[in-house]
Amino acid sequence: xxxxxxxxxxxxxxxxxxxxxxxxxxxxxxxxxxxxxxxxxxxxxxxxxxxxxxxxxxxxxxxxxxxxxxxxxxxxxxxxxxxxxxxxxxxxxxxxxxxxxxxxxxxxxxxxxxxxxxxxxxxxxxxxxxxxxxxxxxxxxxxxxxxxxxxxxxxxxxxxxxxxxxxxxxxxxxxxxxxxxxxxxxxxxxxxxxxxxxxxxxxxxxxxxxxxxxxxxxxxxxxxxxxxxxxxxxxxxxxxxxxxxxxxxxxxxxxxxxxxxxxxxxxxxxxxxxxxxxxxxxxxxxxxxxxxxxxxxxxxxxxxxxxxxxxxxxxxxxxxxxxxxxxxxxxxxxxxxxxxxxxxxxxxxxxxxxxxxxxxxxxxxxxxxxxxxxxxxxxxxxxxxxxxxxxxxxxxxxxxxxxxxxxxxxxxxxxxxxxxxxxxxxxxxxxxxxxxxxxxxxxxxxxxxxxxxxxxxxxxxxxxxxxxxxxxxxxxxxxxxxxxxxxxxxxxxxxxxxxxxxxxxxxxxxxxxxxx
Numbered sequence: 001x002x003x004x005x006x007x008x009x010x011x012x013x014x015x016x017x018x019x020x021x022x023x024x025x026x027x028x029x030x031x032x033x034x035x036x037x038x039x040x041x042x043x044x045x046x047x048x049x050x051x052x053x054x055x056x057x058x059x060x061x062x063x064x065x066x067x068x069x070x071x072x073x074x075x076x077x078x079x080x081x082x083x084x085x086x087x088x089x090x091x092x093x094x095x096x097x098x099x100x101x102x103x104x105x106x107x108x109x110x111x112x113x114x115x116x117x118x119x120x121x122x123x124x125x126x127x128x129x130x131x132x133x134x135x136x137x138x139x140x141x142x143x144x145x146x147x148x149x150x151x152x153x154x155x156x157x158x159x160x161x162x163x164x165x166x167x168x169x170x171x172x173x174x175x176x177x178x179x180x181x182x183x184x185x186x187x188x189x190x191x192x193x194x195x196x197x198x199x200x201x202x203x204x205x206x207x208x209x210x211x212x213x214x215x216x217x218x219x220x221x222x223x224x225x226x227x228x229x230x231x232x233x234x235x236x237x238x239x240x241x242x243x244x245x246x247x248x249x250x251x252x253x254x255x256x257x258x259x260x261x262x263x264x265x266x267x268x269x270x271x272x273x274x275x276x277x278x279x280x281x282x283x284x285x286x287x288x289x290x291x292x293x294x295x296x297x298x299x300x301x302x303x304x305x306x307x308x309x310x311x312x313x314x315x316x317x318x319x320x321x322x323x324x325x326x327x328x329x330x331x332x333x334x335x336x337x338x339x340x341x342x343x344x345x346x347x348x349x350x351x352x353x354x355x356x357x358x359x360x361x362x363x364x365x366x367x368x369x370x371x372x373x374x375x376x377x378x379x380x381x382x383x384x385x386x387x388x389x390x391x392x393x394x395x396x397x398x399x400x401x402x403x404x405x406x407x408x409x410x411x412x413x414x415x416x417x418x419x420x421x422x423x424x425x426x427x428x429x430x431x432x433x434x435x436x437x438x439x440x441x442x443x444x445x446x447x448x449x450x451x452x453x454x455x456x457x458x459x460x461x462x463x464x465x466x467x468x469x470x471x472x473x474x475x476x477x478x479x480x481x482x483x484x485x486x487x488x489x490x491x492x493x494x495x496x497x498x499x500x501x502x503x504x505x506x507x508x509x510x511x512x513x514x515x516x
Contacts, residue, residue, distance in 0.1 A: 003249040006292050007238060007264075009257035016241055017294045020249075024297040026359050028241065036062055036136050038126055038416050039145065039234030043084070043219055044138070045227045046120045051113045057135075058124055061228045064135030068124060070112040074141035076154035077115055078103035083154070084123050087219050095216035096209070097184025102154060121227050123219075128416045144208045144232075147243050147271050148193035148201055149177070151208040155186025163191040176201060182209060192247070207270075239267050244395060246272065254292070256282040300443050301360060307443055308353050311451050312346045316357065322366035325354060329372060343372040344379045348386050355390035364396075364415025373407045384409070441469065442480075445505055452507055452515055453488045460493070461515070465505035467496040 004019040018026035047057035047065050057065035074080070079102045086092030092100070106115055116122070128137035144151045158177050160170045173189050180202050181187050193201060215232040222229055234240060238260060242253075246268075253268075255261050261281045268276045282288045289295045300307065306314040311330035316323065327350040329342065354369060374380050380403045387409065388400055397414040445463065452461055463473075473480045473494055484492050497504075507515045 001249050002251045003247075004251060004292075005241065005253045006288060006294060007253070007255035007257070007260060008288050009255065009260055014238070014257070014260070015289070016238065017289065017292070018241075018245070019292070019294075022293070023356075024294060024301060024360065025356055027298065028362075030238075035230065036060070036126055036129055037234050038129055039240070040126045040230055041142060041215060041232040042124055042126075043222055043227050043229055043231050044122055044124045046116050046118055046122055049113055049116055049118055051111060054112050056112055056116050058122070058138050059228050060124070060126075060136060060138070061230075062130060062135050064130065064133070066124070066126070066136040066138040067134070068122075068138040068140065070110065071108075072127070072137075072139040072141065073106065073112070073115065074139070074154075075105035075108065076102065077106050077140055079154040080123060080140060080142070084121070084219065087216055088121075088222070090220075095213045096182055097153060098182065100184055102184070123231075131415065143188070144211050145190075145243070146204040146208040148190055148196055148204045149208065150188035150190065151205065151212060152186035152188060153212065154184065156184075157186040158189070159187075160189045161191040161193075164189075164194050166194075169194055173201075177205075180205060185209075203270075238264055242267060242271065246275075250275065250278060252278050252280060254280045254282050254288065256288045300440050301357070303440060306353065306357065307440075307447055308349050309447075310346075310349065311447060312349055314350060314353060314357070322368055323363050325357075325367065325369045327369065327371045340374065340376055340379065343374050344376075344382065347371045347374065347379075347383050351383060351387040352390050355387065355394065358391075358398075358411070358413060359394050359396075362396075364413050367411040367413060369409040369411065371403060371407045371409060374403070441503055441505070442472075445469075446484075448507065449484065449488075449492065453490060459509045459515070461490070462493040462495055462508045462512075463505060464495050464497045464500065464508060466500045466502050467498060468502065469505070470494050470496040 002021050004022075006017045006019065008015045008017070014030045016026075016028040016030070017024055018028075042060045044066070045059045047059050049056045053069075055067060055069040058068045060066050079100075082103055083092065083097075083100060087095070094100075122140055123142060124138040124140050125142050126136045127139045130136050142153055158174050158181065160173055164170055164173070173193060176198050177187050177189060180198065182205075187205070211232065218231040222231070235243060238255075242264070253264055255264065258281060261279060265276055265279045268279060282291075284291060287295070289298075304316060306316065308314065313328050313330050315326040315328065317326075318324075327347060329346045350369075350371065357363070358367065371383065374383065384400070384402045391398060391400065394413075396416070399412045401410045403409050445465070449461070449463070452459075478486070481492060481494055484490075509515050
């Protein structure tokens with residue numbers, strides 16, 4: 001698999017498009033003004049403590065207070081508070097924890113009013129960005145993520161990612177980390193650490209430890225009246241994407257921003273020096289997303305209706321409580337032997353596209369998918385296994401339940417950032433309301449044409465559509481009409497129809513009859 005990362009930068013935003021074999025699979029946006037990203041650490045001030053919810057509001061400088069539940073305090077809250085107090089009063093000058101005496105764990109079933117007070121300063125980390133009318137979700141279980149390891153202060157535990165399946169490799173990694181980890185810190189070994197040498201792991205560990213020490217030095221300079229204040233920022237989005245996703249399948253990283261280009265090269269020198277050459281600075285006059293076909297994929301992937309192969313399509317609806325996805329077979333030729341086989345075929349295609357859509361739009365919370373009904377338990381199991389396999393590449397925590405007898409599949413997916421919503425409709429050339437982007441219309445035309453060429457092999461096919469669309473299909477060399485001829489070995493006649501509405505099109509046969 002060939003993986004590409006295309007980064008578009010402008011004055012206020014940076015957009016990251018991840019392509020796998022040329023297909024858009026993830027799209028992220030980072031606003032240069034965003035001060036509340038997942039992973040950021042704040043020295044915050046406790047607001048109202050709510051015994052009924054066993055939670056507290058936390059002032060981190062956002063317009064809405066953050067939310068901190070008792071279960072997100074972490075067992076070592078007393079040690080954390082003691083350490084921060086020691087730093088701010090100047091009693092603790094060694095930030096490595098090697099001489100720090102840990103306090104006892106708090107009661108996991110205790111009450112928040114026993115451990116927190118309004119106005120108290122507390123070190124917290126953002127685990128969920130502000131979404132809609134809600135402020136950020138906080139945790140005081142601090143962790144610092146590196147490329148291979150996650151550093152957890154006030155702990156002694158070493159744990160290994162469950163995605164590393166080899167028991168011997170798990171044991172090797174545990175043994176290595178226990179021999180190099182600093183006292184007072186626990187370590188979570190990430191999946192990408194598999195088969196890495198001790199030198200690489202130790203370098204990553206030292207980098208995270210340096211970030212912890214730098215954060216502590218920042219806290220020293222903070223005065224009580226200055227809180228809340230950010231004391232450690234998560235890596236910029238480009239570096240965090242590379243940290244979490246980068247592997248040997250990456251073949252190119254392209255950006256139109258020279259500063260970002262240099263930053264990425266420097267970061268790759270640390271984590272993968274042999275791959276530094278894949279970073280390229282884009283200088284063409286053609287917009288970078290248009291050059292790599294990303295704009296077209298965005299327009300066709302973010303609408304309410306998403307077309308798939310063989311005429312099938314999805315309808316994606318969002319409500320306050322959940323997302324609903326409806327799977328439709330569309331107007332397609334049936335090459336399968338039975339209706340049951342057809343349903344399975346469409347559902348498998350839909351499962352792959354749904355896995356892509358969840359990552360692409362960063363959809364979170366509860367997702368209910370209405371697949372085409374299948375009576376066969378064997379087919380339902382096959383669909384369930386296929387969907388799980390497609391979702392394995394999704395780094396976000398998720399859970400999938402087997403299909404019900406009604407064909408419904410329930411998915412929960414962790415929501416840590418606002419869902420990515422992109423407007424795909426444009427003003428109607430006729431002046432009334434809005435219509436789908438022409439790119440979406442062209443994809444529908446080509447999808448329908450492919451179906452007809454296969455099923456109507458001996459029929460001359462004519463496309464009837466609005467004059468605007470006809471002009472677009474015929475312009476340039478080679479035109480889209482000419483590319484169809486080269487692809488299907490059949491000349492598709494195109495007729496302008498003045499009476500047609502902008503989005504209408506029909507295919508007709510030799511006698512002028514509409515082909516269903």
